[in-house]
Amino acid sequence: MTQDTADLIVHLARLAQNTGRTDLTAAQWTALRFFARANRFSRTPSAFSEFHSTTRGTASQTVKSLVALGLLQRQNNSADARSTLIEVTQAGHDMLRHDPLGDLRRVLSGLPDDLQRSLSVALQRATTSLATLRQVPTFGTCADCSHCKEGTDTAYCHCTESMLTRPEMGSFCIDFRPADRAS
Known part of the structure; x- marks a missing residue:
């Protein structure tokens, strides 16, 4: 039963992320969601790396691609000059209105x-x-x-x-x- 439940959770996650749309990858959606939900202490590429369970290099490339798309922007971190804070732009917030997890949220709320x-x-x-x-x-x-x-x-x-x-x-x-x- 536990194996079936684990498989169902993974399958549900994949279904939720696969809408047939190609505007962003699953990793980019995860990053955009993360930075929209993270507190002011956690909006860093390294925090996203920890959240997404990936390498800092991979997380950095994901962030870089979203910055290039105009969905995220980098800001200097006044609390720590060694790090950069990431903010979601208005275009990023607009994109989140089409978040593929919306369908899953509606199903769960039912x-x-x-x-x-x-x-x-x-x-x-x-x-x-x-x-x-x-x-x-x-x-x-x-x-x-x-x-x-x-x-x-x-x-x-x-x-x-x-x-x-x-x-x-x-x-x-x-x-x-x-x-x-x-x-």
């Missing part, structure tokens, strides 16, 4: 609420366990991170020693550590 919650918890646990096994970072949102202490409109991140806004709480972070929550 599932009963209890199945959606169960699937989300199961996939998060599996992702965390596999990342731990392979000794690679686990990505998640600030809202689910043990580093964050939430307030009413802001949160404090103990890892980056920074205040986070409510919108940032839904962002991906390279410093993510799953909060110990019973589900």
